[in-house]
Amino acid sequence: MIGLGTMLRKELLEQWRTRRLVVVAIVFGAIGIGSPLLARYTPELVKALAGDQFQIVLPPPTAAEAVDQFLKNVGQAGVLTAILLAMGSVAVEKERGTAALLLTKPVSRAAFLLAKLLTIGSTLLIGLLVAAIGGYAYTAILFEALPAAGWSAMAGLLLLALIGYASLTFVGSAVSRSSLAAAAIGIGAMIVLAVVSALPGIGPFTPGGLNVPGAAMALGKDPGAIIGPVLVNLIGVSFVFGVAWLAFRRQEL
Amino acid sequence: MGPSPGAAAISCRALSKRYADVVALDALDLEVPTGSVFGFLGPNGAGKTTTLRLLTSLARATGGDATVAGVPVGDGEPNRRGLIGYLDQDPRFHGWMTARDLLDLVGRLYRMTDADRRSRINEALETVGLADASRRPIGGFSGGMRQRLGIAQAILNRPPILLLDEPVSSLDPEGRVDMLAVIRRLGDASTVLFSTHILTDAERVCDRVAILDHGRLVTTGPMDELLERYARPVYRLEPEDGQAAAVARLTEALRSAAWARSVEETPGGLRVAVTGVADAGRELLAMVTAQGVALLAFERQRPTLEDVFLQLVGRNAHDPGAAA
Numbered sequence: 001m002i003g004l005g006t007m008l009r010k011e012l013l014e015q016w017r018t019r020r021l022v023v024v025a026i027v028f029g030a031i032g033i034g035s036p037l038l039a040r041y042t043p044e045l046v047k048a049l050a051g052d053q054f055q056i057v058l059p060p061p062t063a064a065e066a067v068d069q070f071l072k073n074v075g076q077a078g079v080l081t082a083i084l085l086a087m088g089s090v091a092v093e094k095e096r097g098t099a100a101l102l103l104t105k106p107v108s109r110a111a112f113l114l115a116k117l118l119t120i121g122s123t124l125l126i127g128l129l130v131a132a133i134g135g136y137a138y139t140a141i142l143f144e145a146l147p148a149a150g151w152s153a154m155a156g157l158l159l160l161a162l163i164g165y166a167s168l169t170f171v172g173s174a175v176s177r178s179s180l181a182a183a184a185i186g187i188g189a190m191i192v193l194a195v196v197s198a199l200p201g202i203g204p205f206t207p208g209g210l211n212v213p214g215a216a217m218a219l220g221k222d223p224g225a226i227i228g229p230v231l232v233n234l235i236g237v238s239f240v241f242g243v244a245w246l247a248f249r250r251q252e253l
Numbered sequence: 254m255g256p257s258p259g260a261a262a263i264s265c266r267a268l269s270k271r272y273a274d275v276v277a278l279d280a281l282d283l284e285v286p287t288g289s290v291f292g293f294l295g296p297n298g299a300g301k302t303t304t305l306r307l308l309t310s311l312a313r314a315t316g317g318d319a320t321v322a323g324v325p326v327g328d329g330e331p332n333r334r335g336l337i338g339y340l341d342q343d344p345r346f347h348g349w350m351t352a353r354d355l356l357d358l359v360g361r362l363y364r365m366t367d368a369d370r371r372s373r374i375n376e377a378l379e380t381v382g383l384a385d386a387s388r389r390p391i392g393g394f395s396g397g398m399r400q401r402l403g404i405a406q407a408i409l410n411r412p413p414i415l416l417l418d419e420p421v422s423s424l425d426p427e428g429r430v431d432m433l434a435v436i437r438r439l440g441d442a443s444t445v446l447f448s449t450h451i452l453t454d455a456e457r458v459c460d461r462v463a464i465l466d467h468g469r470l471v472t473t474g475p476m477d478e479l480l481e482r483y484a485r486p487v488y489r490l491e492p493e494d495g496q497a498a499a500v501a502r503l504t505e506a507l508r509s510a511a512w513a514r515s516v517e518e519t520p521g522g523l524r525v526a527v528t529g530v531a532d533a534g535r536e537l538l539a540m541v542t543a544q545g546v547a548l549l550a551f552e553r554q555r556p557t558l559e560d561v562f563l564q565l566v567g568r569n570a571h572d573p574g575a576a577a
Contacts, residue, residue, distance in 0.1 A: 002333055006361040017349045097345035101406070104309045104332050104339040105362045252312045 003107035007115035015123050020085070027081055028074075028127035032134025035070035040142040063143035067154070067218045070135045071211045074158050078131075082124055082162045083186040086169035088179035089116045090248065095177050100253040109249055117170055117241055124162045128155050147220040154214035160233050161207035165190055167240040174244035205232040262287040262322060262414050262444035263308065269316030270303050270468075277303040279468040280317060285461075290440035292455035292476075293448040294558075295465035296566060301448040302342060304465075305418050308446075309339045321414055331414075335363055338412035338443070342419040344403030348392025352383050352402050355391065356409055363410040377405040380435055382428075396423035404432065408439060415439060417447035421454060433458050456558040464565055471565045476558070483561040485514055486530045488537060491522035491550035503544040510536065522550070526560075 015021040043058040050056050093099035132155035169186025176182055197208035213223030263285035270278040278300040285291045293301045306312040308319055310329035321331040331337050346355055360370035378384045381401040400423045407415055421429045437458045439445055449455050455462055463473035492500050507516045507525055512532040517524040527533035
């Protein structure tokens with residue numbers, strides 16, 4: 001794939017110089033630290049807000065709730081971050097004319113696209129790493145130390161899910177000339193997948209469906225059948241990349 | 254790898270591009286000889302940029318084919334082999350990069366060694382006059398600076414073929430002269446195909462030109478040959494002040510002369526395009542004398558590319574938008 005290494009270097013440098021990497025790390029850091037804090041202090045906050053007029057009985061928070069909160073926050077703010085990262089990745093370069101500049105050089109269109117998707121994945125990886133470390137540490141401080149291997153496996157599944165959402169937005173970015181159109185495709189896909197994830201039989205194979213085995217692994221429980229959903233998501237990302245390449249391959253710039 | 258001497262560096266055969274009902278390029282047959290500095294001229298929408306975009310595989314032809322250095326362009330292969338250096342008419346870069354970053358990226362894509370890359374980057378920056386601004390973010394560059402950087406990135410790997418779309422359009426007069434000299438020098442080592450809406454620029458640096466109109470090739474050939482073939486002789490007469498009535502009579506008389514193709518009143522006097530130099534040379538001054546017009550200046554002007562352009566395309570090339 002001609003020019004992949006150089007394009008990857010350029011993309012990573014761009015993430016650093018434009019401070020996207022730092023912003024993503026901060027967002028995910030906040031998710032990681034904030035989730036166990038929310039789980040731990042939400043009951044107390046509710047009680048404080050209710051005052052003396054109402055008697056609210058809430059069970060004491062557990063590490064499982066910290067894990068749920070973490071998954072929920074990554075599933076919302078994390079997915080939106082993934083969509084934001086992917087929406088302009090190709091469309092903006094087409095719109096500004098910088099794609100034309102690069103693609104008149106020894107760079108294949110496949111390398112141009114793959115470097116971008118790998119960079120989005122790397123940025124999300126770093127973000128999730130920060131979130132996972134923060135979340136694990138604060139869960140340990142506020143609740144109990146959960147199995148590190150299980151927590152890491154959950155983070156790996158979340159990364160795969162986020163890359164899944166990002167790749168759907170990415171294909172929108174490759175097809176259209178507008179980052180807003182790409183974002184609309186990404187958000188639309190997120191909504192459709194959220195609905196589909198509730199369906200029995202299909203749900204576990206969606207990106208959101210990876211949350212269930214992820215939560216189980218973080219808590220040191222049996223995640224059940226995990227290979228199938230992971231493979232389906234990996235194949236899905238590859239398929240979506242293939243669609244993006246087919247659309248972009250002969251596109252006029 | 255470059256084109257072999259004597260072969261066409263660029264060859265288009267019935268190259269066509271259609272956008273829905275609009276024919277942007279209509280069966281263009283064009284040969285750009287190796288080693289030439291080739292001017293690509295034509296009014297707005299003539300198909301110049303479309304041709305360059307087809308040659309760089311940024312657009313897809315709807316008919317015909319083209320080769321660059323003998324390599325078919327349809328699949329972008331000439332780009333990948335580093336045969337083309339390309340400058341867009343409105344070059345855009347990543348604003349977060351510095352000029353040096355951009356050239357470093359381009360050098361890496363051409364797989365230059367570290368030492369080679371460093372020396373060529375310095376050389377290219379010096380050539381286009383951006384050495385002092387090389388560490389500033391491109392986001393703050395003016396249009397002229399972007400155009401200079403565009404030329405630098407196009408020449409970095411010393412490609413055998415340079416495609417330059419309006420390469421000096423955003424430059425100030427001094428910058429334009431500098432860059433035209435650079436382009437002329439580049440012609441010593443590369444084949445240069447460049448489009449311009451400034452006919453004097455083409456005249457200054459090109460040895461061959463092609464004129465397009467409405468997507469069709471109107472003419473092509475060596476500059477001297479075209480000037481000889483199409484440019485009709487023009488005489489310029491500059492009367493002394495205060496002879497309005499006599500000059501008006503002279504204008505009328507000239508317009509009725511069989512050898513006068515056109516008589517144009519300009520701020521500097523009269524511009525008389527003629528069909529027969531022999532008759533005009535013999536009779537013109539006699540008519541001036543007969544009408545009692547005193548002249549400050551009288552000259553036979555050298556035919557220009559603008560004359561050729563006017564003759565073939567039939568529009569006012571003084572109009573800034575006419576030849577874009």
